[in-house]
Amino acid sequence: MATHANTAALIYDWNEKERTGPLLRRAPRFVDESIRDGIQSPSVRDPSIEQKMQLVRLMDRMGVQTVNLGLPGAGKRAQEDVERLLRFIVEEKLRITTNCAARTIASDITPIIEISQRVGVPIEVMTFIGSSPIRSYAEGWDNERLKKHTLEAVKLGVENGLPVGFVTEDTTRSHPKTLDVLFRTAIDAGAGRLVLCDTCGHATPDGLRSLLNFTRGVLRSMDMEDQIELDWHGHNDRGLALALGLFAFEWGFDRVHGCGLGIGERVGNTSMDLLLLNLYLLGQLDPRRHDLSCLVEYVEAVSEYTGVPIHPSYPLAGRDAFRTATGVHAAAIIKAEKTGDHELADRVYSSVPARVFGRQQQIEIGHYSGRSNVLYWLRAHGYEATDELVDRVFNFAKLQNHTLTTDEVKAVIGA
CATH class of the missing domain: 3.20.20.70 (Aldolase class I)
Known part of the structure; x- marks a missing residue:
């Protein structure tokens, strides 16, 4: 795999388990x-x-x-x-x-x-x-x-x-x-x-x-x-x-x-x-x-x-390829980013290294999100993540049936 040595050591690659010799002739x-x-x-x-x-x-x-x-x-x-x-x-x-x-x-x-x-x-x-x-x-x-x-x-x-x-x-x-x-x-x-x-x-x-x-x-x-x-x-x-x-x-x-x-x-x-x-x-x-x-x-x-649109979940180039609003996934990515190892953050919930191709992990807020999503989003967008503000955005998200847009989160913050 084309990955950093430290990250590769953390991945058991079943794709290579029974392979002998080169993959391609x-x-x-x-x-x-x-x-x-x-x-x-x-x-x-x-x-x-x-x-x-x-x-x-x-x-x-x-x-x-x-x-x-x-x-x-x-x-x-x-x-x-x-x-x-x-x-x-x-x-x-x-x-x-x-x-x-x-x-x-x-x-x-x-x-x-x-x-x-x-x-x-x-x-x-x-x-x-x-x-x-x-x-x-x-x-x-x-x-x-x-x-x-x-x-x-x-x-x-x-x-x-x-x-x-x-x-x-x-x-x-x-x-x-x-x-x-x-x-x-x-x-x-x-x-x-x-x-x-x-x-x-x-x-x-x-x-x-x-x-x-x-x-x-x-x-x-x-x-x-x-x-x-x-x-x-x-x-x-x-x-x-x-x-x-x-x-x-x-x-x-x-x-x-x-x-x-x-x-x-x-x-x-x-x-x-x-x-x-x-x-x-x-x-x-x-x-x-x-x-x-x-x-x-x-x-x-x-x-x-x-004129052919890219489906949101299309691998690598799709809008959602490196985007998550799920609390457990976001928490793992956030923890990985805190180590300072960008490659670890790229690979903890993805098999594709986003940064190699000019993409990056995106943490969003939705009804499946945890408080860590809200904290991350607020800090990433330059807001002070006070307990009151985190609670307000978090509680609003839990009442919705979709991932919040930037404008929706800003409207909650403004309120």
């Missing part, structure tokens, strides 16, 4: 989909180009390796945004690399090729096709058609000198015979990456592991296990996206995709910020590469630019 790498898959959410506002640039700056600072710049096949505006963002990355000499989404059709891939050639920077083509039987049935597709589109799309990107990742939509509900054919076709055509997708948020950890083992079996049979990289792209329909992203890294995927605040289609994608947070807490991020001091700023920017 290699340093984790990330693909941020916030300005592509993220803005496909029906509830978001498409950020301005300047806002997208700021998000890319923050991604680069946090050590995200790759950003998906969009889907140029969507139209003229999408193409203009992708080109401006690519030129911006070059001009600011950012470390982050780029990819773009494309259906397995020439009209989607050709704009990526043209933008890359104009700017003089390679863009990874992430060409996708629906591979599940339920999708094929709905669309009237057969495997021969899927194979033909896969072959033509991958070849088009490769023949124009671009790296190509082959994306099977709804991989976690696709038949192994179909995946075997499509994986082999894409690799034979020159794809250097397979992207396994939980497009409908269907997978459980068992499903992820089974799919990964199957895919590795195909690669071994082709003698390509060391040549082809694997990405995991998850959605959150069952609420498992973050856990599956962590498992994906632990079990050997090369990259995991995510979006800030977990935005995206339907219930959203893997939360990029929570993925980074957890890997930091697990000691798996190199601080020379990953500056997470701006992690909260990143989440707040995603929220502001897309």
